[in-house]
């Protein structure tokens with residue numbers, strides 16, 4: 001599978017064509033080609049053998065001037081941003097229900113996450129005050145709860161138990177909430193204990209629940225050592241617990257755990273640059289056989 005990875009350097013987005021392969025049940029990413037600035041990216045830049053529907057959709061979305069779906073996305077995103085600022089959960093829920101052509105994972109990946117990233121950029125550049133940023137993130141959490149309530153008819157299908165957490169010190173938990181919402185929709189039983197608890201308490205809880213999978217989502221670079229400590233704590237209790245780590249911080253993690261003897265690397269999967277959509281689609285690869 002190939003996908004396009006974006007790296008943001010000094011407010012410019014640069015693209016890489018990346019190939020994902022599975023070796024011993026673990027994903028490995030290799031860069032196939034550097035594609036340059038995203039704003040100038042064209043289909044001709046992609047080697048023919050790598051052009052998939054996903055790549056086409058991606059290009060349509062980044063090619064703002066010529067593409068209608070992208071304009072539609074941007075309009076909707078602006079609408080969502082304004083409703084988040086107003087903390088209008090009722091209108092946000094109705095807006096979600098009214099978008100017939102988007103499934104839930106699309107709604108989160110194409111609407112909610114880009115809006116949150118925009119909010120972060122505005123905050124970082126001093127164009128959005130902290131209070132409004134808090135209102136928007138709280139409204140997002142409430143919207144996700146409202147969407148979940150709408151789906152309470154979905155019974156747990158005994159597909160497996162999943163614990164969702166962030167490491168000690170990490171308050172960013174919307175990633176966990178989104179994952180929880182999507183996994184619940186697919187019939188998994190979710191135990192979301194995010195955000196931030198003492199790592200020891202997280203490990204004790206996991207030992208008690210004995211989930212089929214523990215998902216750690218982490219964002220802050222400063223939390224990388226906390227994640228290592230958390231994985232250590234979990235492994236101290238039982239080396240056979242399966243753990244997946246994802247989120248923007250996870251790129252820093254791989255070399256910290258690969259040679260760590262206290263960690264069972266066979267059952268600890270660090271998903272660097274893996275989207276929520278891709279993970280959800282491939283979740284069975286991480287669960288017990």
Ligand code: B12
Pocket residue numbers: 113116117118119120121124133134137141169170171172173174175176178179215216217218219220221222244245246247248249271274275276279
């Ligand atoms: C909302 C928000 C907050 C809220 C969080 C509320 C909550 N309940 O989560 C509050 C206000 C509390 C907050 C606080 C802070 N924040 Co803040 N925050 C954000 C914001 C705007 C959105 C985060 C978010 O929810 N994104 C949505 C998630 C789903 O997207 P994502 O994290 O990019 O995840 C993607 C992937 O990583 C992946 N993913 C995530 N988890 C997983 C798991 C698996 C298994 C897989 C496969 C994939 C996956 O899926 C997503 C889509 O691809 C971001 C902006 C941004 N760029 O994200 C800043 C941001 C993350 N915050 C930042 C900072 C600096 C802070 C503070 C330090 C600010 C401060 N000085 O107080 C504190 C730290 C608090 C703490 N100890 O954790 C920086 C982080 C810089 C860094 N990487 O180190 C950012 C990037 C803002 C910025 N542009 O500078 N924040």
